[in-house]
Amino acid sequence: MSTEQDFYAAPGDTSQGRVFTVTGQDWESITQDIDESAEERIVVNMGPQHPSTHGVLRLILELEGETVTEARCGIGYLHTGIEKNMEYRSWVQGTTFCTRMDYLSPFYNEAAYVLGVERLLDIEDDIPEKAQVMRVLLMELNRMSSHLVAIATGGMEIGALTVMTIGFRERELVLDLFELITGLRMNHAFFRPGGVAQDLPPGALDEIRDFITLMKKRLPEYADLCNANPIFKGRLVDVGHLDLAGCIALGITGPVLRSTGYAWDLRKTQPYSGYEDYDFEVQTWDTCDSYGRFRIRLNEMWESLKIVEQAADRLAGLEGAPVMVGDKKIAWPSQLAIGSDGMGNSMDHIRHIMGESMEALIHHFKLVTEGFRVPAGQAYVPIESPRGELGAHVVSDGGTRPFRAHFRDPSFTNLQATSVMSEGGMVSDVIVAIASIDPVMGGVDR
């Protein structure tokens, strides 16, 4: 196909070489076209809309034959200005924004931000136990759903469609639990500075236990399907190699770092939210390749299941305990419940502020519209998200809104390894290498 017929790469856009647009037409005609040209060096623009780039990621690959000589990423297609927007909302509203960044691990975004705000408020030690346990429970369930998508899409990208269908099947079970507990499948805004938004609904623990039982049956299916599968291993083993020195230099964390055999996990090294009280192992692999990262994710789901089980046991003994800090200057004034009209409401609270106490009404109004003030300063609390170190640099000037909130997203940092992992390999291995990083573009671009 020649340049003249193409809307998207007009003649002016490319200064050298010929432009071939590949959009699913007959492959024969393209290869014939390329054969005719004497040039060996081909620059392939892959994405940003491509089913195998893990989201709106644009790859610019320079090829010699089928070997990649240079790989560069183009990002920013999903930039939504979340950090800037947060500066114009109250501290509580911030969670509503940041939960949308890395859409596969919303609870981690919220946790990183909320832990930073709590440190600035100096209420880290006042967070009720039940809120801490609920956070851990939701985060570990989230780690499972995120790893399931990583494995599912990674499988799909190399043609293993069954892995995708079963991955999404199990993820849906996790999202059902999220919906039961928070009301939403994604974008929960459930973690708030001081605790969590709602108590555990009745029956949630039974559902969680059923889920644990089911997952114990289903997780081995992934191992049976993939672990020793010769095609799967043929595509993954020794692909996307990155050793420990490379990981540290490039700031890579998460399963990629642990695939070098280094057991670095912030849940163990710098525990937060009470992770020191749970019994679990840090999973490592020593092959530095995509296969190792796959196995780590699989093993980490077992560890998460262990933590979920322990958290559920602890929650059983915490019925009726508070889930929000006692300080009424920070805690949301009302506890909502679903009314007969299907809307969230709190009749007791309304009766109180409208009929009994003028001060309570003023307090409610001030806290809801203006929000609380956070003492000036800055905080950074890194946490171990499914993709690595996620941290929020939260800055306050003493006002009712974040002065600055910057997220150190692991996807953004880890994606820098694309070139080292894929240069010198085959085009098809680029897909595997990127899938093993598991970048989520919502987090990369924010």
Added chain:
Amino acid sequence: MTDAPDDKPGDQPDEKHDEKVAGKAEGTSGDKTDSNESARPAEERNLEKAKSETGTGSGVTQSAPDQSPENVPAPTGEVRSVGERHGMFGVQGSGDTSGYGGLVAAKVLPAPSQKPYGGWFDDVAGALEDRLEATELSAAIESVVVHRGEITFHVRREDLPFVAQMLRDDEALRFEFCSGVSGVHYPDDTGRELHAVYHLMSMTHNRLIRLEVSVPDSDPHVPSLVSIYPTLDWHERETYDMFGLIFDGHPALTRVLMPDDWPGHPQRKDYPLGGIPVEYKGGSIPPPDQRRSYN
């Protein structure tokens, strides 16, 4: 006052301490600038004030202020204000007779700390100081702030690469992992408007510190650390993209998130949010940054 939380004068949280000291330094001690105080109903504040003045009331005596090192107020003149906050409700020129509209409060960042900083902070600060003195660069660290259990080293711009290299390589320091750089824009911090904030992790010693470099808007140059921490490649590009901080020595300092031809740097404070008024059923809603808001 059924719903008012019990704010006994005796157990004031420590964080108010700095602000009050700062308020005096700024000459606004006459008015209560304390954040939590002003959020309470006015009658209640007056009542308690009267109680404390007349000595009647609950009879709670105020305990002596905590004199542990991190709570010792900084000497006057060392507290750095980064601007002023006027009023309470974000509305100017209305018939506000409450007096809140006339409030002036200083925005004050945590003051520099004095030694000892406590725990391993002293090990890191001591080791860093020794190495810097050995190379006659002891002025490289402008100040050290310990706040909320985190330590921040304010580093002189020209010495940043040297300090970072030493933090990474020295045996006692070993900050081999850099989490990235984040820009912060303080438009009222005259002469130091743009801050670049680095978080460094020592995986060897399991420690986390923060470096902060401040540069003026008129000369937004910071030496690049990509040669020391290659991970900063995209992070520095992002900070350039969003704040206009120019990292000298970066291999290819281009925009990374915004389009290449984007004018301006969106996360600076002087860059508006949105900007298109929305019209709905005849009424026009201003862009978010021009709406009424609390400050």
